[in-house]
Amino acid sequence: MSDEPKEIIVIGAGVVGLSTAIKIQERGGYRVTIVAETFPTDPRTIRYTSHWAGAHHVSQAFGDVRQKAMDKETFEVMWRDSEPEGNGVAAGCFFRHNHTEFRADGVDPSPWLDYMPEFRVVSEDELVTNSTAGYTFMTFTINTPAYLNWLLARFLASGGTTKRVQLQHVSQVFGSTQHPVAIVACPGIGARFLGGIEDKSVYPIRGQTILLRAPWVKYGRTFSGADGSYAYMMPRCTGDVLIGGIKGTNDWNPVPAAEDREIILTRALALSADLAPPSIRAIRKPTIEDLRPLIIDEGCGLRPGRKGGIRLEAEWIDSGTGEGQEQRERIPVVYNYGHSGMGFQSSWGSASIALDLLEDALENGEQEGGTLIPADSQPEQEARVDVAGN
Numbered sequence: 584m585s586d587e588p589k590e591i592i593v594i595g596a597g598v599v600g601l602s603t604a605i606k607i608q609e610r611g612g613y614r615v616t617i618v619a620e621t622f623p624t625d626p627r628t629i630r631y632t633s634h635w636a637g638a639h640h641v642s643q644a645f646g647d648v649r650q651k652a653m654d655k656e657t658f659e660v661m662w663r664d665s666e667p668e669g670n671g672v673a674a675g676c677f678f679r680h681n682h683t684e685f686r687a688d689g690v691d692p693s694p695w696l697d698y699m700p701e702f703r704v705v706s707e708d709e710l711v712t713n714s715t716a717g718y719t720f721m722t723f724t725i726n727t728p729a730y731l732n733w734l735l736a737r738f739l740a741s742g743g744t745t746k747r748v749q750l751q752h753v754s755q756v757f758g759s760t761q762h763p764v765a766i767v768a769c770p771g772i773g774a775r776f777l778g779g780i781e782d783k784s785v786y787p788i789r790g791q792t793i794l795l796r797a798p799w800v801k802y803g804r805t806f807s808g809a810d811g812s813y814a815y816m817m818p819r820c821t822g823d824v825l826i827g828g829i830k831g832t833n834d835w836n837p838v839p840a841a842e843d844r845e846i847i848l849t850r851a852l853a854l855s856a857d858l859a860p861p862s863i864r865a866i867r868k869p870t871i872e873d874l875r876p877l878i879i880d881e882g883c884g885l886r887p888g889r890k891g892g893i894r895l896e897a898e899w900i901d902s903g904t905g906e907g908q909e910q911r912e913r914i915p916v917v918y919n920y921g922h923s924g925m926g927f928q929s930s931w932g933s934a935s936i937a938l939d940l941l942e943d944a945l946e947n948g949e950q951e952g953g954t955l956i957p958a959d960s961q962p963e964q965e966a967r968v969d970v971a972g973n
Contacts, residue, residue, distance in 0.1 A: 590763040592763040593615060594768045595920075596617050598636070599934070601734040605738050607938055608738065610938060616745065620750070629885065632771050633731055633927075635727075637724065637825050638928070639723065639815075640722050640723055641682060642928060646694075650893075658699075661725070673733050676730040676820070680803055680818055683718070686714060686718075687807065688807045688808065699722060700720060711854060750777060757902055766917070768780060768918050771920055771922075771926075774918075779900070784891055786890070787833060787834060788886035788887075789835070789886070790827060790829050790924070791844070791881070793826050793844065793847050793851075794824070798822030799861055800816070805854075806853075806854050813850075815851075815854075826851035828846075837883065838883065839881045844881065852870070859873040859874060860873065860877070886923050887922060889921025889922075893921045893922055895937060897943075899913045915944035917941045
């Protein structure tokens, strides 16, 4: 048996593609190339989802056992990597803090948040206006631009390679790279359009965010209203705070909307008056006008929603090699996309599943390998991480 490493192509350089590429690479025995149109080092674009993420780790797995397992594994990896005072390998990309979920929708998140450090139900006198229940715990917020570049640097430092290609069809990787033994497709929202996939169950869930300069805020909050409204605030290690809560299903608008800006500011201030400068709070009740001078950035992104939930499965395709149709070599394609707002919080967990699917396919061949690992339930629930912070 040859000791040469097996060539693997990963399509996509978002948080899911990068994490999956690293997971495969660090297993050993593989030489991994990431093929993508956009990388973390590029200017922000609506075509690249991960740059726009919030993002904090607050699972919304509901009754989905698979989702909870992916989220839990990812949390454990990131909690270790975020260890402060130099012990965590990526500590500078994270901010550990207390977070409180306020709810008015009757949902109890305890069954899928029970692994969070210091989890407890808050008392009635701790509730914010209009909330009926609250749950508090320790988590972290990710400085997404820094973290994405750290992932890319980690991949390259371990011998990975990248190739910038504007793919129109999956088969184009055969002409642009070394011949791979397998492809791992992590194209995010691009799965709807990429030839060879063209998954019409993928759709955008538009998010819009505002970044405030508010270094005095050291905790995070979310609010889920009985009417479906939603708001969040996420402090970052930079001293900035990301606020948002917009979910526009099948909304492709690539620019921030003025109406959404007012909704975000109003809901965020209702969630915590501490967003306003201390000097203003000391003399009067703050208004959203007090938040406007703190705005340093705003943007929007397209969460890669998918009817049916995350696609994690393998299938076999013709590689296009050989002298005739009957002689064409067939190779496995492992799919890992459709994370909606769950990309960052389930990245390492879904990467582990993708690696298992890859190795099963390569070991057992087309007849036995690459079986679907099904979702358990409620694929339509959007989690609170990834595009625009969710």
